[in-house]
Amino acid sequence: MMMSQIEFNQVSKRYGAVEALRNVSFLIEPGDFCFLVGASGAGKSTILKLIYREESASEGEVLLDGVNLASLSTRKVPLLRRGMGIIFQDFKLLPRQTAFDNVAYVLRALGMPPAEVRRRVIGALKVVGLLDKVDAVPEELSGGEQQRVGIARAIVNGPRLVIADEPTGNLDPQSSVEIMALLEQINQRGTTILISTHNLAIVEQMHKRVIAIADGQLVADGILNNLPSEATIMANYNLGT
Amino acid sequence: MSNVVQTTFANMILEALRDVRIAQRVMLETIGGFNRTGWMNVLIVITMASILTIFGSLFLLVEQSKTFVSTLGTNMEMSVYLKDSADINDVQEDLDALPQVASISVVTKQEAWEKMRSSYPDFPEIQNPLPNTIHIQPTSPAEVPALKQGLATVEGIQAVKYPFEVLKKIQAIAKGLSIFGSFFTAFLGLLTLFIISNTLSLLIQARGREIEILRMMGIANWYIRLPFLFQGILYGLLGAFIAYFPVSFVENYSLQAFSFFHLASNTHHLALAMALMIGIGTLVGGSGAIVSMRRYLKI
Numbered sequence: 001m002m003m004s005q006i007e008f009n010q011v012s013k014r015y016g017a018v019e020a021l022r023n024v025s026f027l028i029e030p031g032d033f034c035f036l037v038g039a040s041g042a043g044k045s046t047i048l049k050l051i052y053r054e055e056s057a058s059e060g061e062v063l064l065d066g067v068n069l070a071s072l073s074t075r076k077v078p079l080l081r082r083g084m085g086i087i088f089q090d091f092k093l094l095p096r097q098t099a100f101d102n103v104a105y106v107l108r109a110l111g112m113p114p115a116e117v118r119r120r121v122i123g124a125l126k127v128v129g130l131l132d133k134v135d136a137v138p139e140e141l142s143g144g145e146q147q148r149v150g151i152a153r154a155i156v157n158g159p160r161l162v163i164a165d166e167p168t169g170n171l172d173p174q175s176s177v178e179i180m181a182l183l184e185q186i187n188q189r190g191t192t193i194l195i196s197t198h199n200l201a202i203v204e205q206m207h208k209r210v211i212a213i214a215d216g217q218l219v220a221d222g223i224l225n226n227l228p229s230e231a232t233i234m235a236n237y238n239l240g241t
Numbered sequence: 242m243s244n245v246v247q248t249t250f251a252n253m254i255l256e257a258l259r260d261v262r263i264a265q266r267v268m269l270e271t272i273g274g275f276n277r278t279g280w281m282n283v284l285i286v287i288t289m290a291s292i293l294t295i296f297g298s299l300f301l302l303v304e305q306s307k308t309f310v311s312t313l314g315t316n317m318e319m320s321v322y323l324k325d326s327a328d329i330n331d332v333q334e335d336l337d338a339l340p341q342v343a344s345i346s347v348v349t350k351q352e353a354w355e356k357m358r359s360s361y362p363d364f365p366e367i368q369n370p371l372p373n374t375i376h377i378q379p380t381s382p383a384e385v386p387a388l389k390q391g392l393a394t395v396e397g398i399q400a401v402k403y404p405f406e407v408l409k410k411i412q413a414i415a416k417g418l419s420i421f422g423s424f425f426t427a428f429l430g431l432l433t434l435f436i437i438s439n440t441l442s443l444l445i446q447a448r449g450r451e452i453e454i455l456r457m458m459g460i461a462n463w464y465i466r467l468p469f470l471f472q473g474i475l476y477g478l479l480g481a482f483i484a485y486f487p488v489s490f491v492e493n494y495s496l497q498a499f500s501f502f503h504l505a506s507n508t509h510h511l512a513l514a515m516a517l518m519i520g521i522g523t524l525v526g527g528s529g530a531i532v533s534m535r536r537y538l539k540i
């Protein structure tokens with residue numbers, strides 16, 4: 001039997017009195033490209049945080065490659081995160097370091113030989129089209145460029161899964177489309193991609209699988225064609241910004 | 242088979258190289274921490290060097306007094322200095338008559354003077370200022386008070402030196418110094434620990450966002466923490482290194498003072514003092530770092 005890469009099984013998550021997720025279940029298979037949509041506060045970030053073990057489920061199971069993350073000790077969390085790439089709305093780049101150094105950081109911390117680091121970092125920066133900005137620090141880069149560095153950093157270790165929490169939330173429409181196209185291109189090399197987003201216009205264009213959440217509950221899961229139209233989603237499930 | 246051995250051996254070398262590179266990285270991160278601490282580094286190292294100097298100097302003085310006391314403590318000899326007007330033989334007879342006296346030896350003015358001139362050839366040509374001296378060996382230390390009373394009845398004595406009392410005083414001073422030194426060192430050590438933990442706390446807070454990013458990137462906790470721990474420990478080591486100079490000066494100076502009494506020097510004290518200073522510095526600096534990480538670098 002083939003294992004799903006990500007499995008949410010009746011997952012609930014409470015922050016104190018706030019119930020952020022209720023009985024959420026879904027499967028994501030290796031190589032999937034999946035959007036996570038929902039209104040602000042619906043619980044998108046919470047789902048992603050459960051996957052990279054920033055939070056733990058209050059009830060139910062979150063399994064990664066069949067491993068229940070609840071059984072993972074705190075010490076193993078860094079290893080878990082190195083096995084995936086995580087992309088954020090605010091880029092989360094190290095401010096004083098160049099694009100190259102940002103992408104190289106993890107590899108160097110793992111003691112990889114400099115030549116190998118260079119080969120991989122240049123490779124990743126080439127994928128995101130930033131070879132001309134290798135030595136720029138974040139404040140010298142546009143938002144779109146910073147997010148490209150973020151993507152290069154996410155893929156430099158060759159992860160099988162890339163998670164992005166509103167990767168285009170701080171970007172103009174043009175850059176947003178480019179970033180999504182880049183993630184799709186990375187997906188085509190076999191990497192599983194899970195993106196939370198508000199940007200329904202892009203979601204509609206891309207015809208990918210969409211998991212929709214409203215008020216902490218899963219309300220729809222499927223290719224957008226089979227889903228209600230954007231207007232209906234907005235009306236019925238209170239989605240969008 | 243040999244292929245397997247070769248692969249394992251090659252792997253061992255590769256892993257060792259990798260560990261060296263990781264250590265280099267951690268060192269670079271540590272240097273980065275020092276860079277960001279700025280002028281506070283100077284203040285911390287000076288404070289650290291000061292407490293270690295105080296501790297080291299007190300430790301040396303106490304240890305040397307102990308050696309001094311234990312070297313002299315076995316020697317119960319008392320010295321009786323005679324008035325110039327007194328007759329040596331008369332006094333000697335009177336002393337012999339005292340029941341607490343076990344034996345007596347006489348050093349005349351001339352003998353003492355010649356001995357002194359031969360030890361210090363450059364001594365100026367002055368008139369012999371030394372008195373006739375009679376050294377008394379008491380029958381036992383317990384008899385010393387009675388002997389003291391007996392001596393008071395003997396005529397022609399200018400002064401008596403009771404080594405026991407001097408030793409007791411030195412012992413008392415040494416004890417006082419070591420108690421005072423322990424408290425003072427503990428107090429200043431806590432103060433230094435507090436300064437270091439505060440400084441590193443500020444540094445951790447200033448780097449809060451960066452540390453958060455590193456965590457998201459999957460950087461191991463020890464890799465994030467070690468540079469702070471090393472920075473704390475290095476303050477201790479740097480402080481001990483600087484404190485070495487004043488403390489070894491104190492060592493030389495006090496050895497000179499004690500060698501005036503013709504005592505064998507005990508140089509191992511400096512090595513022991515340095516070892517303790519390094520230990521205390523490491524402990525204070527390391528604890529300061531750990532305190533700050535406990536408070537602001539929760540995993």
Ligand SMILES: Nc1ncnc2c1ncn2[C@@H]1O[C@H](COP(=O)(O)OP(=O)(O)OP(=O)(O)O)[C@@H](O)[C@H]1O
Nearest residue numbers: 015018019020038039040041042043044045046047
């Ligand atoms: N650490 C927290 N403590 C308390 N409540 C939290 C915490 N994190 C999230 N929540 C709450 O949980 C709910 C879901 O939050 P989450 O961040 O998952 O939403 P989201 O879908 O990502 O929203 P957005 O689109 O605004 O990013 C919200 O009601 C939020 O207020």
Ligand SMILES: [Mg+2]
Nearest residue numbers: 044045046165
């Ligand atoms: Mg969110």
